[in-house]
Amino acid sequence: MRLVQTELKLVMREPVVLTFVFAFPVITVLVLGNVFDADDTAFEGVVPAQWYVAAYIGVVIAAIGLIMLPVHIAGYRHQGVTRRFRVSLFPHWALPLAHVIIGMVVAVLGIAVLLIAGGVAYGLPAIEDVPTTIAGLLLGTLAIISVGVALGSALPNARSAQGLGLMLFLPFFLLSGGGPPPEAMGDGMQTISNWIPLTHVIRAVQEPWLDIGDPGNHFVVVIGILVAATAAWLWLAFRTES
Amino acid sequence: MSEGEIFGILGSNGAGKTTTVECLQGLRSSDAGLLRVLGRPPGDGALRQLVGSQLQDAALPERIRVKEALDLFAGPNAVDRSELMEAWGLSNHRKKAFGDLSGGLRQRLFIALALLNRPEVVFFDEITQGLDPVARREVWDVIREVQHQGATVVLVTHFMEEAQVLCDRLVVFDQGSIVAAGTPDQIIDAHGDRSVIDFTPTGQTAASFDSCRGVRSIEVHDGRMVIEGSAQMVAYVCCALVADGTSPT
Numbered sequence: 001m002r003l004v005q006t007e008l009k010l011v012m013r014e015p016v017v018l019t020f021v022f023a024f025p026v027i028t029v030l031v032l033g034n035v036f037d038a039d040d041t042a043f044e045g046v047v048p049a050q051w052y053v054a055a056y057i058g059v060v061i062a063a064i065g066l067i068m069l070p071v072h073i074a075g076y077r078h079q080g081v082t083r084r085f086r087v088s089l090f091p092h093w094a095l096p097l098a099h100v101i102i103g104m105v106v107a108v109l110g111i112a113v114l115l116i117a118g119g120v121a122y123g124l125p126a127i128e129d130v131p132t133t134i135a136g137l138l139l140g141t142l143a144i145i146s147v148g149v150a151l152g153s154a155l156p157n158a159r160s161a162q163g164l165g166l167m168l169f170l171p172f173f174l175l176s177g178g179g180p181p182p183e184a185m186g187d188g189m190q191t192i193s194n195w196i197p198l199t200h201v202i203r204a205v206q207e208p209w210l211d212i213g214d215p216g217n218h219f220v221v222v223i224g225i226l227v228a229a230t231a232a233w234l235w236l237a238f239r240t241e242s
Numbered sequence: 243m244s245e246g247e248i249f250g251i252l253g254s255n256g257a258g259k260t261t262t263v264e265c266l267q268g269l270r271s272s273d274a275g276l277l278r279v280l281g282r283p284p285g286d287g288a289l290r291q292l293v294g295s296q297l298q299d300a301a302l303p304e305r306i307r308v309k310e311a312l313d314l315f316a317g318p319n320a321v322d323r324s325e326l327m328e329a330w331g332l333s334n335h336r337k338k339a340f341g342d343l344s345g346g347l348r349q350r351l352f353i354a355l356a357l358l359n360r361p362e363v364v365f366f367d368e369i370t371q372g373l374d375p376v377a378r379r380e381v382w383d384v385i386r387e388v389q390h391q392g393a394t395v396v397l398v399t400h401f402m403e404e405a406q407v408l409c410d411r412l413v414v415f416d417q418g419s420i421v422a423a424g425t426p427d428q429i430i431d432a433h434g435d436r437s438v439i440d441f442t443p444t445g446q447t448a449a450s451f452d453s454c455r456g457v458r459s460i461e462v463h464d465g466r467m468v469i470e471g472s473a474q475m476v477a478y479v480c481c482a483l484v485a486d487g488t489s490p491t
Contacts, residue, residue: 006306006314013305080300087267087295089317089359091287 003090003098004105011072011102020063021110026117028178029056033122042183044212050125053118054209055177057137058202060110062172064103065144066151067165073099073152074161096149096237103145111137125210132208136215139222140201146229147197153236177202197225243411248385248395250405250412250426258418259398260298263365266396267295280363291317294361296352298368298398304341308332308351311340317359330354345372353381357388364388367398382408406430430472431456437476439469444488454478 011017033049036042043051073096076082085095115124127133155161173179175192176199182190193199200221207213243249251259264270265277268285282289302311312323327333330350335343343351349372356364366385370378385408389395399405405412406426414422414429422429446467448460456475461468469479 002314006310009310010303010305076303079304080297081303083269083297084300084302084355086269087290087293087297087300088315089290 003094004101007095007098008102008105011068011106014068014072016071017068017106020067021060021106022113024063025056025059025110025114028059029053029114029118030121033118042181044181044183044210046125046210046212047122048181049118049122051181051206051210052178053115053122053124054206055202056114056118057111057205058140058176058198059173059178060114061107061141061144061201062169062176062198064107064110065146065148066169066172067162068106069099069103069145069148070152070155070161070165071158073149074155075158077153077155078157092237093234096153096233099149099152100142100145100233103148104141107141107145127209128211129208132215133205136201136204136208136219136222139219139226140204143222143226143229144198144201146226146233150229150232150236153233172196172198175199177206197221200225243394243396245394246389246392247410248389248397248408250409251396251398251415252400252402252405252412253415254400257400257415259400259415260367261418262415263367263396263398267293267297267365291319291359292362294356294359294364294393296349296356296364296366296369298371300352302340302351305339307337307339308343309336311351312354312358315355315358319360320358321360323358326354326358346374346377349373349377349381353384361393363394363396365396365398368400369397370399370401370404378404430474431458437471437473439467439476439479441467441483441488443467444486446483446486446488450486451479451482454482 029052032052036048038047038049040048042048073082076095082095086092118124151164152161155164171192175185175189176196182193185193200218203213204215204218204222207215207218251262253259261270265272266279266284268289277284279286279289280292306314308327309323312326316323324333327336330353332347332350332354335347338347340348340351349369353366353369356366369385370381373381382404385395385397397405397408409426411425412423412429413420422432424432442465443462448462448467451457451460451469454469454471454475455478456472457469457479458471458475459469461470469475471479
């Protein structure tokens, strides 16, 4: 708990967190919400602004999982902070687990800020299936955050993490729901979108929330990502240099 | 290594000192051989309570403050943090971020962290690197104090002077192998620079210099005496000659 508290304080002192997790999704969703007419048919029968508010929950999660955590954790490894922890009283899994927990906490805060801003600007749609929406949100957040912890544990330094993180974040964000809606995409783009993990995270939240589809397949993909990413960061946490 | 001693690991850069210590700390796996620290394999969870480490290539998060770092790494047996900060001159910097500390203060914080949980064994890896001569001597006093408090100290250094002043015993590494082991004096005598004094004795015999420190051999040829030994032998033999009324040339 002490480790989580300290790490949370340290992460919140990073300017990149404030920019990418709190400011970027809110500003973008407020702009996009005003771009489309309320009766635009490309949004599966949902008001575009509300469709985007639900989708941008995924963008908050991606900002944490693809940029904030990898940069933070890879920076720790490069600077020698991880080595310092490895000779401390904390077990090897404690630091990555703390990063998963703070990722979840920051996600809750970031999503709350997004929902407040989106709600004030456009009004929030009613959640059609509350338990499934919450399950999708929890599993999806955990999956992308675990990907972030695994990436940060594998990459050599903060600069490479930032480079790879941005390279993944931009197409993820544009093609998984943060950019054009699926119906406005060509077949090729839709195929690529279906291969992006974040698409399934966003759909696992959006579909039960707005009642626009059956999220079963998306849950399967999200759980697969979660298991693979968790196994990866656990393995990386216990590896020893030879 | 014996309990309660200061054990030195000496060698030039790249000799394998830090790699060896990292194997002992469980940070690396060894290629061969059997390692035990306090009877346990390196990396054993219980060892973390008993071992304190100051690592050569370690850091703390840039934005963590001194007091936060000590609180974070403190275990159930930790010493009083305020006293520790006072002892290490960190009290006035308790709210400073690690990234804002000078090199000397960072080193002090690392030492404080190494001693935080009352360890039985303390690893100091190049602990005086980057310190000025005054600060270096202060650190030497601290290492002696750590030993007096009952801990075993493993000191990694590439300064012979440091090893000579502090260590009870030491090993010398070269290219990953131990090339010498013993007390500092034994190693200096056996492997130090070879010095030779060649002079015409004025009544002295070989027995006159037998007891001089650092002497390895004494030979007398054609009325001249040749004494061979370590660098410090020169000083002792010259003192003996001067005391005997001879001015060596």
